[in-house]
Amino acid sequence: MITADAGRQSFGRGSASGRMLLRGAEILDGTGAAGYSADMRIRDGGIVEIGTRLARSEGEASIDLEGHQLLPTFIDVHSHDDAALFRPHAVDPKLSQGVTTTVVGNCGHGVAPSVGGAGLQEYSVPVLGPLPPQSFSRFTDYLDALDVMPLDIDALALVPHAPLRAHVIGPEARAADSREIQQMAGALDEALRAGAAGLSLGLMYVPGSAADDAELTALAQILARHGKLLVAHIRNEGGGLQASVDELLALGRRTGCPVHISHLKVTGRANFGTMPAIIERLDLARAQGTDVTADVYPYTAGSTTASTLLPSWVTERGTDSLLEVLSTSDLRRRALEEMRHPWSGPLENQYCSAGPGSILLAGFGRPEHAQLEGLVLADIAAAQSQEPAECLADLLLAEGGVLTIVIHQSCPEGLREALSWPFTFIGSDGLPREEGYVHPRLFGAFPKTLSEFARAEKLMAPEEAVRRMSTAPVARFGAGSSGLVVGAPADLQIIDPTAYRDSADYRSPRQETAGLDAVVMRGGRVWPAPEMGRSAGAGRLIRAAQSGRTL
Numbered sequence: 445m446i447t448a449d450a451g452r453q454s455f456g457r458g459s460a461s462g463r464m465l466l467r468g469a470e471i472l473d474g475t476g477a478a479g480y481s482a483d484m485r486i487r488d489g490g491i492v493e494i495g496t497r498l499a500r501s502e503g504e505a506s507i508d509l510e511g512h513q514l515l516p517t518f519i520d521v522h523s524h525d526d527a528a529l530f531r532p533h534a535v536d537p538k539l540s541q542g543v544t545t546t547v548v549g550n551c552g553h554g555v556a557p558s559v560g561g562a563g564l565q566e567y568s569v570p571v572l573g574p575l576p577p578q579s580f581s582r583f584t585d586y587l588d589a590l591d592v593m594p595l596d597i598d599a600l601a602l603v604p605h606a607p608l609r610a611h612v613i614g615p616e617a618r619a620a621d622s623r624e625i626q627q628m629a630g631a632l633d634e635a636l637r638a639g640a641a642g643l644s645l646g647l648m649y650v651p652g653s654a655a656d657d658a659e660l661t662a663l664a665q666i667l668a669r670h671g672k673l674l675v676a677h678i679r680n681e682g683g684g685l686q687a688s689v690d691e692l693l694a695l696g697r698r699t700g701c702p703v704h705i706s707h708l709k710v711t712g713r714a715n716f717g718t719m720p721a722i723i724e725r726l727d728l729a730r731a732q733g734t735d736v737t738a739d740v741y742p743y744t745a746g747s748t749t750a751s752t753l754l755p756s757w758v759t760e761r762g763t764d765s766l767l768e769v770l771s772t773s774d775l776r777r778r779a780l781e782e783m784r785h786p787w788s789g790p791l792e793n794q795y796c797s798a799g800p801g802s803i804l805l806a807g808f809g810r811p812e813h814a815q816l817e818g819l820v821l822a823d824i825a826a827a828q829s830q831e832p833a834e835c836l837a838d839l840l841l842a843e844g845g846v847l848t849i850v851i852h853q854s855c856p857e858g859l860r861e862a863l864s865w866p867f868t869f870i871g872s873d874g875l876p877r878e879e880g881y882v883h884p885r886l887f888g889a890f891p892k893t894l895s896e897f898a899r900a901e902k903l904m905a906p907e908e909a910v911r912r913m914s915t916a917p918v919a920r921f922g923a924g925s926s927g928l929v930v931g932a933p934a935d936l937q938i939i940d941p942t943a944y945r946d947s948a949d950y951r952s953p954r955q956e957t958a959g960l961d962a963v964v965m966r967g968g969r970v971w972p973a974p975e976m977g978r979s980a981g982a983g984r985l986i987r988a989a990q991s992g993r994t995l
Contacts, residue, residue, distance in 0.1 A: 462967045463487050465500050469509035469938070474516040474927030476911040484514065486934040489967035494930055509938060516914040516925040517544040517935045517963060518890050522706055522739045522871020525599070526554045530576040534876050535596050539971040540956040541890045541946075542937040542963050543872075544983070545598040547921055550706060550873070551677040552646025554604025556586030557611040557631070567615075567650075567762035568606070570749040570807050570848040573876050583608070583635040587985060595983035596970070600923045602644040602675055603635045605652050605663075617654040617760035625662045632666050639987025641921050642673030644706075647688070648752065648791060650759045653679065660695055668701040672988065673921065675704045680792040682712035687790065689722055696734045704920070705738040707746070707873050708865075710858035712797035719858035723865050730867070737920055739871035740862045742893045744854040745950070747875055747883040750805065750840055750847035753795040755782045763845040770841040780833045798853040800825065800832035804950075805839065806881040807848040813839070818850075818881035848875055850883050850950070863893070864903050869920070870913050884953035888946030891957040895945040922988030934967040 466484040471494070485493040485504075500506050520538060526548040528534035538546055548554070553568045558579035565575060580586040583603055590599055612627045613620055620628065632643060643663055646652040667674050674695065678688035689705065696703035710719050729736050751759050751766050758769045758779050769775040787793045795803070800822040808816055816824055816839075825835035840847055862868055870893050874886030890913055898909035914925040926932035943959030963971035965982045 462489075462505070463501070463503060464505040464507060464967075465498060466507050466509055466514065466938075467498075469512045469514045470941075471514045471928055472516075472907050472910045473929060474911055474914040474925060475929070476905075476907050478907060479513070484928070486967050489934055491928065491930055491932050491934050494928070511940070511942075512961065513939050513941050514928060515542065515910055515937050515939060516927050517937055517965070518542050518870075518913040519545040519547070519917045519921070519923075519925060520872050520874075520890075521547045521869045521917050521921060522550050522741070522873050523548055524550060524553060524571050524873070524875055526556075526601075526604070527572040527575050528876035529590060529593070529595060529599055531574065531878070533596075534573065534878055536971075537874065537876070537887045538597055538872075539963055540887065540960070542939075542957070542960060542971075543597070543890060544935055544963065544965050544970070545600065545923060545925065545986070547600045547602065547641065547871075547917075549602030549604045549640075549644045550675065550871075552605040552644055552649055552652040554586075554602075554607050554644075556580035556583045556604075557607055559607050559610040559615065565607075565762075566845065567749070567751070567759060567766075569846050570751075571875055573878075583631065583640065584638040587635075587638055587640070587987070590985040593985075594981035595985065597965075597983040598923070598986055599983065600641050600921055600986045600988060601639075602642050602673070603632055603640045605643060605645045605655070606649065608632065608643075609651055609655065615651050615760070615762045617650050617756065619654060619656045620659050622658075625659050628659070629662050629666050632663055633670075636666065636670045636672055639985075639989070640672070641923070641988040642675055642704075643667055645674070645676040647679040647691075648677055649749075650756050650762070653756055653791060661699060664695045664699040664701040668699045671702070673704050674701050675706055677706045679790045681707075681709055682715050682792045682794075682797055684790055684792060685710060685715065685718065685722060686725070689725060693725070693729045693734055693736060696736060697729070697732075702735040702737075704736070707871065708738040708740055708862045708868065709746070710855040711746070711792065711794070711853040714797070716855040716858065719855065719861040723861060726865070726867070737867045737869065738862070738865070739869045740859070741871055741873045741885050741889050742859065742863065742897055743883070743885050743889075744856050744859055745850050745852040745883065746854065747848060747850045747873070747885070750807075750836065750849045751845060753783060753803075753836065753849070754779050755787070756791055766845045767841065770837050776837060780837060783833055794851060794853065795833070798851050800836075802852040804850040804881070805836075805847060806850060807843075807846060807877065808839075808880065809843055809846060813843070821849075848877075850881075860897070860901070860903055863897055868912070869917050882953050884946075884948035884950060884955075886948075887953060887955060888948035888957070891944060891960070892946035923986035934964055936964050938962045938964075
């Protein structure tokens with residue numbers, strides 16, 4: 445731990461008025477350059493001097509950090525904190541791993557514009573958690589609400605495609621006509637002008653899966669005009685991975701829009717070993733002028749809504765149609781039979797490829813189901829003397845369609861190859877829930893990347909890992925850490941490199957980062973919470989002026 449207790453107190457309650465001198469730490473500044481030992485002077489929330497043996501000024505707290513490292517704070521480029529920003533302490537898992545900027549709106553899920561009475565909002569609850577009490581008739585209203593809130597961390601927003609689309613045509617899984625496409629394009633243009641960082645597609649999810657080439661091209665053209673990102677949860681990450689990647693690359697090539705692949709991975713054992721061919725495809729696209737990047741979470745299990753295990757027609761009207769199908773005998777029989785066999789269309793059948801022995805269930809709301817949190821579907825079904833698909837259907841129906849899964853299905857070598865690609869960033873893809881079982885990535889994605897994959901496995905230098913989690917996303921998304929350089933805000937974390945590691949795992953996922961002594965935003969300590977309580981308002985909404993720039 446930090447040796448000067450009085451010095452620790454000088455970080456205060458998140459204010460930007462502290463004057464301090466941090467002495468003797470090794471600095472990994474976020475640029476990718478080799479770490480070096482130096483002193484750092486902080487004043488008025490910013491870094492004003494870095495050098496060796498700096499003299500202490502009058503009224504300045506001095507903190508001895510010998511044996512520690514100073515890192516810039518991290519940016520979670522793939523979060524689902526859209527609603528969590530409105531809930532007290534819901535983003536504490538971010539702060540507990542050194543993350544002070546969250547990019548929301550991913551996978552096409554989001555809370556704005558609100559779509560009342562259509563079943564779509566409820567469909568997103570397993571991903572986003574409890575929704576905010578207010579509604580937002582436009583995406584800009586959501587931005588304005590965040591702008592005046594006392595946020596715990598900085599937030600940058602992508603426009604989520606699903607509510608944007610449903611606000612215009614409803615949640616129906618059908619192609620949009622030209623008038624509807626024009627309305628969507630107009631709403632997107634307004635949001636981008638107001639500071640949204642781009643558009644996020646959820647092409648695996650209803651209703652985004654119904655978007656055709658005409659719709660996607662029109663939206664990508666709007667993004668290209670603004671120089672902002674098209675971020676996509678592609679249609680298929682298993683047997684159809686190559687075709688799904690090609691679809692996104694073609695959009696970028698045709699429109700000049702910068703594109704970004706969400707949680708790049710290979711799923712399904714039959715597809716293991718194909719990541720090198722995908723990386724080769726991405727490198728070729730970049731060489732030919734398509735501006736493409738990706739994000740990765742450092743785990744071989746994913747997490748999403750349990751309803752995605754069912755055929756897409758089941759959720760064509762969100763939760764409303766899901767519950768209708770599960771409670772209608774002939775429709776239910778048809779859905780479960782399709783779930784048990786490979787699908788011929790572009791979407792991936794995760795239930796079939798992974799199997800019920802690789803699927804854990806979470807997010808139960810009924811008290812009688814509390815003991816099922818984090819258990820394997822096959823085991824739950826066996827204990828209840830049920831066939832697994834029938835068991836899942838019964839649980840979904842009883843829970844009103846609101847359940848999440850943790851599914852072990854990704855290729856371990858594919859994960860390492862994706863992390864090794866120089867144009868990947870780190871995103872937790874954590875589903876924020878304050879209670880119950882969660883995927884450990886919610887608490888451990890960033891320290892796991894640095895401690896396991898950079899330091900232990902040496903997939904990249906620690907300095908490079910820090911760069912990709914801090915300053916590199918700034919150029920891509922338009923906001924975040926400036927690194928530990930003179931003139932930058934004092935957004936930093938203090939770690940003990942001998943103890944630093946992720947503690948969260950699949951057995952005990954709600955474990956905080958070991959060896960993380962302090963997280964500081966603009967000169968004020970925000971983690972661990974100061975003894976007098978963390979000041980609300982340390983964070984702020986970031987409105988992106990322009991992003992999508994080539995790295």
